[in-house]
Amino acid sequence: MLRIENLSKTYGNGVRALKDVSLEIPRGMFGLLGPNGAGKSTLMRTIATLQGVDSGSIFFDDIDVLNEKHEVRKILGYLPQDMGVYPGIPAETLLDHFAVLKGLVFAEARREAVERLLRMTNLYDVRRRKLGTFSGGMRRRFGIAQALLGDPGLIIVDEPTAGLDPEERIRFLNLLSEIGETAVVILSTHIVEDVRELCTRMAILSQGRVLLSGEPGALVAQLEGRVWRKVVGRSEVAGYQKSMPVLSSRLAAGRTVIHVLGDRAPGDGFEPAEPDLEHVYFAARHGG
The missing domain is CATH 3.30.70 (Alpha-Beta Plaits)
Incomplete structure (x- = not known):
């Protein structure tokens, strides 16, 4: 369970990105809906330990997310909206490098983890291709592969289907659905259909505030x-x-x-x- 309580954030230019945000997010797929500028990415970056807030708290089970960032990163998988890759490096090589950074130091275990994730994301047959030759959908699938290294219990995906063609979008959503069976997965998006198809719980964010939250069927x-x-x-x-x-x-x-x-x-x-x-x-x- 991820518990967010009274979270507020104002940037230096005066923009109030989060205004007293409180949510409880259980295991499974949780959809965070809102227009551009609603505060979704600010909330995601905060949970991912990439920025601080002015007030409030976040706990993942017994881990204090805002004050125990090192512990959070051990169990975190994060796919940002715009994930940069090294275009001249093969997918398998870069994923192996990410695995080392994630703490998979034993070569055999790391090789098995990399191969499993490449197969899971349907990238194994192109594992030796350079990332610069990948389509947008393939890069997003590579992004989720790196996010799944180390079997994280908390996974954040920010606008994961933006720019994908219909076939890639369906493939990516099916993959996320499988992942949501064993972890807390937060799907931040402005695409209502993504939440309708995937999520058992959701919240709507606008101008930094939670407008409502609950089960999609009950809200309808x-x-x-x-x-x-x-x-x-x-x-x-x-x-x-x-x-x-x-x-x-x-x-x-x-x-x-x-x-x-x-x-x-x-x-x-x-x-x-x-x-x-x-x-x-x-x-x-x-x-x-």
Whole structure:
């Protein structure tokens, strides 16, 4: 269990990145949703012991994350949003180097760990290729391989599917799902679909604050009977956005469909709509 209590952080330029953030994150996949600038990366870097905070505490079981950074790093796997690699080095060679840094000092055990992770991430057949020749998806899979060195109990992945094509995205999400069976895995993203497909618990962060947290299914159920849809002209969307909380507007079969939040039917041709996690996300940001 990862326990975050009353965490706050203000940068030197006055930006308040975290505002009294408290969360409990059990074993399994935990989705942290929020728009760019919500404070997700600040929270991830703090948990990963890469920066400090102004106040608050973080505990992973009995480890004080903010004050026992060396102990945290023994059980931590971290995949940042932008992971730099040495383009001229083969994947197997660099992963072996990371394994040494992680404390795998015995050659045979290290070789076995590197081979296992390359196979797990479907990179074994290209292990001798230089990383500079890898696609974006292959580099992300290499990133998760290095994050899994040493069998960490706490794993952080920051925007892991950004920029991946659909096939690579599915392969990567399947891999994360397997990992989540044995560790605390925090998936920080702005892609609602990633959380819907993977996570048993989640939280929504906006402007440094936790807007809500819980099980995705239970959060969706709270919107039953409160989401309404209507097909409108494209030119009408702005007017509806000014007069009512519009959760989404999108083209469907050449028509513009809007979804709005309301405790009762707005009338005027609106009909009930089945809520989903995307509605939860936008409702939270609307204050609903």
